[in-house]
Amino acid sequence: MALTTRDVRSGKPPIARSRLIPLRLAFRRPPGPMTALAAVLALLCLVSGLVGALDVQHRRAALDDVLLRGGPLTGAALESYQSISDANATAAGAFLAGDVDPPQLRDRYRTNIAEASAALGTAASGAPDGESAEAITRITTHLPVYTGIIETARTLNRQGLPQGASYLREASALAHTIMLPAAEELLRQENARLAAAQDEAAAVDWVALGAGLLALAALIAAQVHLARGTRRIFNRGLLATTACVLAAVTWLAVASISAVAHSATAREGTAQVEAFANARVMALQARADESLSLVSRGSGRPYELAFADKAGKLNGDQGLFAVAENAATGDRTRPAVDQAVQAWRQWQDNHRDLRGADDSGDYNLAVRLATGADPKGTAEPSTVVDQELATAIGLATERFEAESRLARDAMANGELVVGVLMGLAALAVGFGYAPRIREFR
Amino acid sequence: MRWMALVALLAVAGCAAPEAAPPRPRFSVPTPAPIGVSDPAPIPADRENDCQSELSFRPDGPLPPPGAPPAGSTMAEIGKRDLVVGVGSNAFLLGYRDSRDGRMRGFETAIVEEVAYAIFGGDRARIADRIQYRSLNADERIPALLREENPVDIILAGMTMTCDRWEKVAFSTAYYSSRQRLLVHRGSGVQSIDDLGGKKVCASNASTNLRPIAVAKSNPVPVGAANTGDCLLLLQQGQVDAVSTGDIILAGLAAQDPSTHIVGPSLRSDPTGIAIAPNRVDLVRFVNAVLEKMMADGTWTGLQREWLAKHIGEAEPPTPRYRSE
Known part of the structure; x- marks a missing residue:
């Protein structure tokens, strides 16, 4: 006010000058402490806005990675693992069923091979590196060899030549010693990558929240300071700033918590998929061993021992079914897993009958029990185990996808919200301090 | 104006350089094999025949009519x-x-x-x-x-x-008096174990059939497999050059593959x-x-x-x- 001079000769109203001069002078003179404070506050808002926006962007990228890359690639790895196990079990079962394989088993085998091939294509398209790439190459180079051997076995079997059994066992050995370990390795790699991406997406970025809180604290301190220096308790500009920063920090905190919560649930889904799939693959391999023990007449014992070994891994307090039951917490996964466990018990009982029939010389009955022409056989319960676990895997996958999507949606437009709010806050700092700065001059 | 557009275009083109394809992963050509192949196979010890193992127990007179075996037997x-x-x-x-x-x-x-x-x-x-x-x-x-x-x-x-x-x-x-002989591909020209020097010859794991292969003068390589069916598979896949076991078993293998035949003199005779x-x-x-x-x-x-x-x-x-x- 003291600086406004009155020029009588210009004839212009003094008010106009009084508006122009302070601005001009503000640039000319070194900034006063008030201006510096305002600049610091505005900068703080802008920086915390930037940090917050970057955090949101980073996290959303991580969630996108989980949803669009990690999920599908892990799914592909799982698919190839399951399909090859299923194909191997189905081929052995079809071989056992007689000289002409039943059409539904033939279809199932073909579907499995096709699914495995397609899944491997997806897995390979994810530009895998290191051990994943090596595992994919190992499976894709052996899969056509495997199917060739299976077709030879089938052709010999159709001619009634027992030599087919040797080919079937060779194919099964190829699956068990090379393809399935590679598929397991691939799944392990993809699961680890997915878990890392989920960790990244679910981590709370304390820097972003901290920057926001710091800005808030500085604003409150500034207002207290200002209230003491002037007689006005509230400054509209700074109040607006505070509101904007508070809104941004709250939004960030709520979105973070929501994303973290959804990510955690999504991770549960992933863990469920893993638990169910482990049980399913082991059951499929047990089924293959059961069939092969009958196919390899007179040298079938290694396969019977392998079946017992797999049953041991599925049973027990620490067994794969116990793990699956613990993981099945959902309303829909629980009954599916329960039914699978029940069918598995039935399967084991029927398997003992089957063994009894074979050991007492009734091979044809044993084959009937294994291939499903008999209701007291093992084909029916083993199919139930497989289907129920597949249902549970489907549900858990849905859960993973839905929750990952919710986590990502929680972050939707986050950069914009945080950026705009913090930008507005910085502007409001200017509006809040401008009158004070004028007063001090 | 036109050259500016060209420069801009070049700049954009420079940014959008094509991404290099990932290098082809290393791989080895699959050679499937049945489980339980041992190459070379350990050779079981020669068995002793100091008990006249081909002698059995003489029948008690002529065979009774069918369905009427002696009571209490x-x-x-x-x-x-x-x-x-x-x-x-x-x-x-x-x-x-x-x-x-x-x-x-x-x-x-x-x-x-x-x-x-x-x-x-x-x-x-x-x-x-x-x-x-x-x-x-x-x-x-x-x-x-x-x-x-x-x-x-x-x-x-x-x-x-x-x-x-x-x-x-x-x-x-x-x-049956089974004679150990060789199963080879018809076109192979192999006539006896003498033609199999350095070649692989398959027999069942731990079977005494491995021994005549191991001691043959031509030095073939004995390969063991889980059973003779796996030996035929190895022959068909070109992983061995011959299968050697009793001729009554070889007959069953030869019957399943018309491109193979049984050759050679008897390496050993076994009463079955x-x-x-x-x-x-x-x-x-x-x-x-x-x-x-x-x-x-x-x-x-x-x-x-x-x-x-x-x-x-x-x-x-x-x-x-x-x-x-």
Whole structure:
């Protein structure tokens, strides 16, 4: 006010000058402490806005990675693992069923091979590196060899030549010693990558929240300071700033918590998929061993021992079914897993009958029990185990996808919200301090 | 204006350089193999034959009429139930399950049916209904004969009559004198083991057939496989050059692959007999009577011609030989 001079000769109203001069002078003179404070506050808002926006962007990228890359690639790895196990079990079962394989088993085998091939294509398209790439190459180079051997076995079997059994066992050995370990390795790699991406997406970025809180604290301190220096308790500009920063920090905190919560649930889904799939693959391999023990007449014992070994891994307090039951917490996964466990018990009982029939010389009955022409056989319960676990895997996958999507949606437009709010806050700092700065001059 | 647009275009093009394709991962060409192949195979010790292992127990006079075994004998006991027969893995033409109808067929199976008919009599065509076949892994065979509960009555699994085995079980007289020979590809030009120097020759793991291969002058490489079917597979996949085992087993392999044939002189001759529990000498004598009758009335020759002659030529039945008691 003291600086406004009155020029009588210009004839212009003094008010106009009084508006122009302070601005001009503000640039000319070194900034006063008030201006510096305002600049610091505005900068703080802008920086915390930037940090917050970057955090949101980073996290959303991580969630996108989980949803669009990690999920599908892990799914592909799982698919190839399951399909090859299923194909191997189905081929052995079809071989056992007689000289002409039943059409539904033939279809199932073909579907499995096709699914495995397609899944491997997806897995390979994810530009895998290191051990994943090596595992994919190992499976894709052996899969056509495997199917060739299976077709030879089938052709010999159709001619009634027992030599087919040797080919079937060779194919099964190829699956068990090379393809399935590679598929397991691939799944392990993809699961680890997915878990890392989920960790990244679910981590709370304390820097972003901290920057926001710091800005808030500085604003409150500034207002207290200002209230003491002037007689006005509230400054509209700074109040607006505070509101904007508070809104941004709250939004960030709520979105973070929501994303973290959804990510955690999504991770549960992933863990469920893993638990169910482990049980399913082991059951499929047990089924293959059961069939092969009958196919390899007179040298079938290694396969019977392998079946017992797999049953041991599925049973027990620490067994794969116990793990699956613990993981099945959902309303829909629980009954599916329960039914699978029940069918598995039935399967084991029927398997003992089957063994009894074979050991007492009734091979044809044993084959009937294994291939499903008999209701007291093992084909029916083993199919139930497989289907129920597949249902549970489907549900858990849905859960993973839905929750990952919710986590990502929680972050939707986050950069914009945080950026705009913090930008507005910085502007409001200017509006809040401008009158004070004028007063001090 | 135009050159500016060009510069801008070049700048954009420079930014959008094509992404390099990932390098082709290293891979090795798959060579599938059955489980249990040992290359080279460990060679089992030579067995001793200081017990005249081909001698069995002389029959008690002529065979009784079918279905009327002497009262109180093992055969009479069997006659009240089914005959339980131990068999080995699927040996085509010898003793195998036909996948088309699930029935057992082959040379050994025909002998089993003769024995069963002598015990049970009745409808000859339906004799298979009275026979229970149990397939036994190699190490399960002798224990299956000896166990108290639910034992096997007789075993026909191409078993060589060795002195080791005679210590635990009894054998019938030989129903075949099996000669160890070679199965090779027709086009290979191989005529005998002398042509297989440095080449791989397959036989069942731990079988005595590995020994003649290992000691051959031409130095072939013995390869062991889980069973002879796997040996044929290895031959078909070009992983070995020959399979060597008893000719009655080779006949079944040759019959499954027309591009192979059996060659070479006999590397060793093995009497093949029916194993029976040692405390059932009456059954041994009975089975010997059945075998003698088959050999005398031409049944044996007819069966040999039906199942085996096409691949290993016609053969004379072995002469029954018995211990002096």
